[in-house]
Amino acid sequence: MTIHLSPSDPPPADTRTHGCAARSGPPGSRIVGTGRYLPERRLTNADLEKIVDTTDAWITERTGIKERRVAAPGEVTSDMAAAAGKRALERAGITAADLDMIIVGTISGDHPMPACATFVQQKLGAKNIPSFDISAACAGFLYGMSIADRFLRAGGARYILVIGVELLSRILNFEDRTTCVLFGDGAGAVVLAATDGKDGRGLLSTHIYTDGSLAESLLIPGGGSKEPVSADVVANKRNFVHMTGQDVFKAAVRNLAAASNAALEYNGMDGSQIDRVVAHQANLRILNMVGQRVDVPWDRFFINIQKYGNTSSASIPIALDELVEADALKPGEHILMCALGAGISWGSALVRW
Numbered sequence: 404m405t406i407h408l409s410p411s412d413p414p415p416a417d418t419r420t421h422g423c424a425a426r427s428g429p430p431g432s433r434i435v436g437t438g439r440y441l442p443e444r445r446l447t448n449a450d451l452e453k454i455v456d457t458t459d460a461w462i463t464e465r466t467g468i469k470e471r472r473v474a475a476p477g478e479v480t481s482d483m484a485a486a487a488g489k490r491a492l493e494r495a496g497i498t499a500a501d502l503d504m505i506i507v508g509t510i511s512g513d514h515p516m517p518a519c520a521t522f523v524q525q526k527l528g529a530k531n532i533p534s535f536d537i538s539a540a541c542a543g544f545l546y547g548m549s550i551a552d553r554f555l556r557a558g559g560a561r562y563i564l565v566i567g568v569e570l571l572s573r574i575l576n577f578e579d580r581t582t583c584v585l586f587g588d589g590a591g592a593v594v595l596a597a598t599d600g601k602d603g604r605g606l607l608s609t610h611i612y613t614d615g616s617l618a619e620s621l622l623i624p625g626g627g628s629k630e631p632v633s634a635d636v637v638a639n640k641r642n643f644v645h646m647t648g649q650d651v652f653k654a655a656v657r658n659l660a661a662a663s664n665a666a667l668e669y670n671g672m673d674g675s676q677i678d679r680v681v682a683h684q685a686n687l688r689i690l691n692m693v694g695q696r697v698d699v700p701w702d703r704f705f706i707n708i709q710k711y712g713n714t715s716s717a718s719i720p721i722a723l724d725e726l727v728e729a730d731a732l733k734p735g736e737h738i739l740m741c742a743l744g745a746g747i748s749w750g751s752a753l754v755r756w
């Protein structure tokens with residue numbers, strides 16, 4: 404079922420069956436600040452060779468990853484999220500007191516409850532604003548942006564902080580070579596501001612989707628209501644990430660391409676009009692195959708997976724902040740974003756910078 408929040412401006416008929424879409428018209432929303440935080444400690448492929456039966460050659464060839472970051476002992480998810488959020492607020496030229504909402508995309512928060520966003524709010528010093536988590540794994544940041552955009556367009560909110568953060572090293576089984584080599588820790592954030600839409604810059608559209616029939620392909624089996632924490636759950640490492648890699652790989656290529664093409668079609672554009680693709684950094688081969696299906700030249704794909712691995716919901720805002728810091732995004736450029744993760748949940752966003 405499709406929910407459109409702009410009934411006066413419906414999308415092309417053939418996107419109606421593809422999940423939840425929203426087109427931004429005036430008023431709209433625009434990214435006015437970005438930030439990132441990466442823990443200092445680097446875990447290289449050579450380090451992993453000493454931990455599990457793997458090789459730098461295998462990891463590099465199959466994923467493109469060379470190293471990833473790992474949080475320091477005692478460092479928690481909300482510390483990383485708050486650091487990225489603080490930077491985004493500074494870049495936006497606002498303070499926590501100006502925020503109307505904090506949305507955190509994460510599946511690795513400080514505690515099962517309450518939301519990681521509540522600790523982020525505490526650490527940033529924001530008060531009495533809704534602050535909540537989105538559990539959409541690697542798609543959490545795009546889900547957060549889509550929700551924030553809708554609130555901003557609805558009126559009543561001026562600034563929303565959207566954060567993607569994961570501390571995955573604490574929920575990985577470092578005896579399972581099929582998962583532990585893939586992921587890294589980190590946080591990225593953006594401040595989305597309400598705009599009058601007059602200059603045409605901002606979020607042009609978001610598309611978000613879930614296919615629950617694939618929920619078992621990537622999950623943490625234990626620790627929830629189905630398999631509550633017990634000695635057995637811990638002994639069998641059921642409280643860590645389990646994944647059927649090839650199923651996720653195929654779903655990622657298929658759905659990331661479809662969501663990206665839906666964004667293009669929705670905005671009446673083709674791949675040649677995209678200046679940058681800032682896609683979730685899951686696997687270099689996945690991105691390469693998506694590139695072929697979306698028809699955007701490969702040199703327009705931003706790649707930093709070699710440095711950080713798969714940081715799940717954090718990967719897109721980390722990439723955005725790196726591009727902003729390098730002054731690589733020019734006003735008016737079109738930025739296509741897409742992400743997919745456990746759920747399976749995925750989505751895309753198209754931004755006129």
Ligand code: ACO
Binds near residue numbers: 462621743744
């Ligand atoms: N080192 C060495 N060998 C390994 C490793 C490793 N780290 N991991 C698996 N292998 C072995 C397997 O055991 C298998 O050996 P076998 O043939 O003797 O049985 C062989 O390598 C091939 O395994 P495959 O699973 O077929 O390898 P594949 O090419 O599919 O790559 C990978 C595996 C990288 C996990 C891939 O499936 C993938 O990237 N999937 C997407 C997963 C993903 O990105 N998940 C993140 C969350 S969702 C998202 O972000 C999109």
